[in-house]
Amino acid sequence: MSELQTADIHLIQRIIPHRYPFLLVDKVVDIDGYQSARGIKNVTMNEPHFQGHFPSNPIMPGVTIVEAMAQTAAVMVGTALEMADKNMLVYFMAIDKCKFRRMVVPGDVVEMKLETLRGKPGGKVWKFGGVATVDGEMACEVEFTAMMDLPKE
Numbered sequence: 001m002s003e004l005q006t007a008d009i010h011l012i013q014r015i016i017p018h019r020y021p022f023l024l025v026d027k028v029v030d031i032d033g034y035q036s037a038r039g040i041k042n043v044t045m046n047e048p049h050f051q052g053h054f055p056s057n058p059i060m061p062g063v064t065i066v067e068a069m070a071q072t073a074a075v076m077v078g079t080a081l082e083m084a085d086k087n088m089l090v091y092f093m094a095i096d097k098c099k100f101r102r103m104v105v106p107g108d109v110v111e112m113k114l115e116t117l118r119g120k121p122g123g124k125v126w127k128f129g130g131v132a133t134v135d136g137e138m139a140c141e142v143e144f145t146a147m148m149d150l151p152k153e
Contacts, residue, residue, distance in 0.1 A: 005031040007075050014085050015078035016071055021048045024068035025075065025112070034080035034121065039072030039112040043104055050106065060104035065132055065140045066095060073114045073128040077148065081121055089149040093125065098142040108134045117143065124148055 007015065007028040018024070024041060031037040043060055050058035074090040077083075104110055112132045119126030124147050132140040 005079055007079050011084060012075050015083050016074050018071060024064055025071045028072055028075045031076050031079050034077050034116055036115040037072060037076035041068045041110040043106055043108045043110060045106040058106055062100050065104060066098060066142055069112045069114060069130045069132060069142060070144060072112045076114060086151045091147045093145040093147055096143045100140050102134060102137050102139040104134060104139050110134055
């Protein structure tokens with residue numbers, strides 16, 4: 001078995017183009033090739049969506065939780081395929097079986113476990129499944145399909 005990899009914020013920014021206020025994953029750990037990985041998102045009150053969602057009761061929007069999971073998957077694949085500094089883009093094609101089970105609020109640490117359900121190196125269309133938890137309690141589960149726009153060599 002090969003050693004699991006980690007992507008810190010610097011490597012994440014070399015793989016995916018997202019930046020503040022839409023970079024939603026802080027670290028990706030336990031990267032097992034393009035098979036699975038675990039993303040970490042530290043939720044803080046400083047995030048811009050909390051100004052309006054909701055001013056007196058800040059709750060992380062569900063769509064941003066799903067986006068954080070997608071960014072984790074993109075970093076996983078980008079790390080495995082050595083896409084740092086190669087301008088890889090990833091686009092949603094479908095979001096399926098999405099369920100929210102717990103609110104995510106400032107101060108929470110969201111742990112996102114992602115696995116590849118379908119996809120292979122060189123392929124454009126990938127499918128992922130994931131679960132996001134806070135303190136071991138499920139916040140979201142989802143399956144999504146994405147297109148990897150890989151740069152031409």
